[in-house]
Amino acid sequence: MAEKQERTVVLVKPDGVKRGLVGEIISRIEKRGLKLIALQMVWATKDQIDGNYPKDEAWLKKIGEKTGKNYQTYGLDVKAELGTDDPMEIGKMVRQWLIDYMTSGPMVKMVVSGIHAVDMVRKITGSTMPSEAEMGTIRGDFSVDDATAANRGKRAIHNLVHASGTIKEAESEMLVWFAPEEIHDYKRAEEDIMF
Numbered sequence: 222m223a224e225k226q227e228r229t230v231v232l233v234k235p236d237g238v239k240r241g242l243v244g245e246i247i248s249r250i251e252k253r254g255l256k257l258i259a260l261q262m263v264w265a266t267k268d269q270i271d272g273n274y275p276k277d278e279a280w281l282k283k284i285g286e287k288t289g290k291n292y293q294t295y296g297l298d299v300k301a302e303l304g305t306d307d308p309m310e311i312g313k314m315v316r317q318w319l320i321d322y323m324t325s326g327p328m329v330k331m332v333v334s335g336i337h338a339v340d341m342v343r344k345i346t347g348s349t350m351p352s353e354a355e356m357g358t359i360r361g362d363f364s365v366d367d368a369t370a371a372n373r374g375k376r377a378i379h380n381l382v383h384a385s386g387t388i389k390e391a392e393s394e395m396l397v398w399f400a401p402e403e404i405h406d407y408k409r410a411e412e413d414i415m416f
């Protein structure tokens with residue numbers, strides 16, 4: 222059944238690895254009934270991170286807008302802090318910080334499959350800013366960072382995990398991280414009962 226086979230990319234970011242949360246993160250994904258079909262530790266190159274994240278205007282703007290909203294919530298002036306309130310410019314700045322962060326240590330990369338895998342993993346992950354993420358999500362349970370704190374240190378938000386945002390993102394990210402023969406096909410024991 223095609224819907225059981227939707228695939229998404231998950232990266233335990235360098236802060237997640239250094240904090241010993243790899244097992245916890247994988248366990249939450251597995252318990253939900255999602256299937257691990259590729260897994261490896263990797264110290265990424267800047268080029269790989271560049272390839273992992275989109276660079277189109279819409280994506281950069283969305284990052285800038287989320288950032289602006291976060292500043293507004295805490296009554297801070299984004300222009301005074303970052304020198305601009307243009308979402309695109311903020312998006313570009315964040316993308317640079319992100320490359321530094323994601324290459325600051327090894328990560329654990331994986332491909333996960335299952336029913337609505339992209340959306341389901343995003344739910345487990347929680348919202349981008351840990352300070353806004355719901356309890357019960359990985360980001361909500363294990364971190365409390367956000368843009369207002371991260372940007373002051375000219376760094377990316379440390380939010381433990383990356384998960385593809387859309388099926389399209391997942392497809393292009395899979396090409397960055399895995400060769401086709403590194404992605405496996407097998408049946409989980411409880412599949413017939415769960416689905």
Ligand code: ADP
Nearest residue numbers: 284288315319348349368371376377378380386
């Ligand atoms: P998500 O990881 O939830 O899909 P985005 O794709 O919007 O979030 O952003 C990619 C990553 O960039 C985030 O996970 C976070 O690490 C970092 N990031 C996003 N916005 C900011 C910001 N304003 N300041 C610093 N880092 C940010």
Ligand code: MG
Nearest residue numbers: 384385386390
């Ligand atoms: Mg994203």
